[in-house]
Amino acid sequence: MNPFSSGTRLRDMIRAIRACKTAAEERAVVRKECADIRALINEDDPHDRHRNLAKLMFIHMLGYPTHFGQMECLKLIASPGFPEKRIGYLGLMLLLDERQEVLMLVTNSLKQDLNHSNQYVVGLALCALGNICSAEMARDLAPEVERLIQFRDPNIRKKAALCSTRIVRKVPDLAENFVNAAASLLKEKHHGVLITGVQLCYELCLINDEALEYFRKKCTEGVIKTLRDITNSAYQPEYDVAGITDPFLHIRLLRLLRVIGQGDADASDLMTDILAQVATKTESNKNAGNAVLYECVETIMAIEDTSSLRVLAINILGRFLSNRDNNIRYVALNMLMKAITFDDQAVQRHRVTVLECVKDPDASIRKRALELVTLLVNENNVTQLTKELIDYLEISDEDFKEDLSAKICFIVEKFSPEKLWYIDQMLKVLCEAGKFVKDDVWHALIVVISNASELHGYTVRALYRAVLTYSEQETLVRVAVWCIGEYGDLLVNNVGMIGSEDPITVTESDAVDVIEDAITRHNSDSTTKAMALVALLKLSSRFPSISERIKDIIVKQKGSLLLEMQQRAIEYNSIVDRHKNIRSSLVERMPVLDEATFNVRRAGSFPASASTVAKPSVSLPNGFEKPAVAPLLDLLDLDSDDILAAPSSSGADYLQDLLGVDLGSSSSQFGATQAPKAGTDLLLDILSIGTPSPAQNSISSIDLLSTADVNSNPSNALDTLSSPVPPHTATTASTGMFDLLDGLSPSPSKEATNGPAYPSIVAYESSSLKIEFTFSKPPGNPQTTNVQATFINLSPNTFTDFIFQAAVPKFLQLHLDPASSNTLPVSGNGAITQNLSVTNSQHGKKSLVMRMRIGYKLNGKDVLEEGQVSNFPCGL
């Protein structure tokens, strides 16, 4: 030991740490050590560096921060001795990762060490570079490494080869520089160099097509010969693993042949013999042999069609699958998934075995097998496979149920031969694993049920039976509640019996019991409760005789802690209580939900992109007698003509509409495509809170929320605009609604009376249209700006069906009042005005911006104009 050094030795520190009985003790020891090391670092004594860094590495492994030691690594690397460099490079690789700036400081030391006279120092530098180099370092040091591939010592050649693989991974442009050097390595006899050389060639082939062509042309035969030699070689104790000479080299050679053969029939032909030999001659009783066989099968399946070889490959996989070793079965399942693409029949033969694997105690195997089964399902075997899987669902582990039920649902949806079967299977899944079923799956089920009008009675009765037994399965309860709400009358009267069904006697009050149970159970979540509340409202009309009881249940929800529930309870109570005359039309059965729209919506709801969202709108505007997407509007029985414009843009709120109530939580799955709370807004608008013109307003709010969608599809926007503009007089239905909300005072935005004055601006001007904005601020509310927009027609003709839409970024809130008219006469004969109020949540930080879109008809032709307003006066 160095007599000048202070502090504890590494060994003593490790002992001290190991002696700690509690985590707190360990922390104390580590803290003290770190403090000592920091002090020593500050003294900058080169004698202790070596040991300090070793200690730091140990501390690092325990999970404590050690960033203060990073510079010590660099100092050690820069010192002249081998021991210092050795520990320095080790610390560098352990304490730093390639994203740290400090790493750049080491480039120069690395360069010097790559040219060092001691080959072991060169080896250290190559190893560090190969393990953590960044793209910049790769560029800087590539020439050095390339030169070292030809170094006299094999130890350096192999390190340089692997270092090059890292370099070309980081900077693929450099690949061509390495091609010649890599090809020369293929002739090596030294196994280490050969292995790394083959690896580098493989890597280059993947990255660079020219390199692939080069190796294909020049090296195919050489590689095949090397593989043949190694396969036929006599026993070599140095490389032997379980009777196979260097399985690692085998595997790399097979992998290189794979890329060479793929897409090239001639090269594939050349390698047929040797592949057949490896596939038949390799011992398969040990892991090493199986690893080689596995690689061989993979190569056979990847290269150009040589059908006799493929039979061989599939047979090997069949053998693997019946192996008792779990590892081998696992890889067999994995490979069969790939084999399915070229020989479905051969894989189908193993279906029974695969199905057994789904029930394996090993989670990894189960998961693989389940995925394979999903691929094996087709129209012919779907009923049998589904039955097996559902039977297993009943007894499977809880933590596997989620995966399993998801796959069953996928299979059932994809291959369902008929609706009755689909509904039956889905009900079984919901009963067994309802709490794991994803929202889109049970939403889809509701859409299907809604479409199967002849099965409504059957379904609602089956659900009723199921929910009595499996009331803890949340999604089952939801679907049941929805169906009972919709089809409660069919439930009690045994309407629409189908052949196989046993009649049941359900009284109206039994049906309500189920709903009451769902709404009062403490562990029901808010969505379920909300659905139950809607169901109750519906049942109050379906079962007039017990509407008093239903009312009592609804009234109880007035005390709900959820604001939404409270509010709905008050509203629904009011409907039940005071509006018997409109109640039945209000809660009519929902129109059939449109499956196509839902499916597109569903597909689009995952990758949140504008293009997928735009699709549903395209399919919608025409061709439906009743716009199915806006059931709530229908629910309120507004004239559908009035709202024809709404469905085309309300696609995003489809399911919200379905549920009728938005509780926020239920909307999470729609992610970014969904305007938050849109459902509620819609409802509020329909119920006409504080606005004199509900139909108009609901449209404008929907349009605003979905402007982004509309933007991506101009033709759709035209559709929107060309449809009749709703009259802005209140419809009778909506006036009737006014007193629904007794107690809640309407809050229309009032005209500003006084406030700071802002100059008016010309927000938009084209050859035919000019828009002016004048501003005012309501007193006491600096965030809000009232904007009066004046539209002036600059063309010689009158605009009809004039509609103005605007959109604002998230930090703004926009409210549009109805326009003064939808007909814009020629300039001088009048103008349309429309009031907007904008609330700026970032008032003082960000200024207003607005996008707008103006549509109108000119001489019977649709015209669409768009613009952005960014010249708002400061301080709004």
Next chain:
Amino acid sequence: MTCLIMLASGIHFVLLVSRQGKVRLTKWYSPYAQKERSKVIRELSGVILNRGPKLCNFVEWRGYKVVYKRYASLYFCMCIDQEDNELEVLEIIHHYVEILDRYFGSVCELDLIFNFHKAYYILDELLIAGELQESSKKTVARIISAQDQLVEVAKEEASSISNIIAQATK
């Protein structure tokens, strides 16, 4: 996970954990920030240590595969891509263990605790950039001992110099 998915990337990281969940060695070939590293270790040791004895040696994790094997009280884990040959990785693990065994003379966990840096040096002679560099155990042993020798020589020199200094300053 922020690491770049390339066509081939070899072994992403090597991890040695004890049965008690103590980390004995970590080696990262793909870029993981320090915070991610500890998260990965926590997550994986939770999964792997809880697996039963007769199950297969592969765990699917975050879209990758982790091949692990238990030797006495230590779990050796290597993370690879979905397409990689997991049976071969098992062989690589075994290869490493055999070299350790030869170097330490029937290796045990304590050897790897007190001589953790040696375990790293050996690993560095076995893998670079997540790829195997040597299939001969003998060659690895030879290169390691040559380097150990270099360190010994340097140490002797240093101590003889410091002795001279010590005597001179007496």
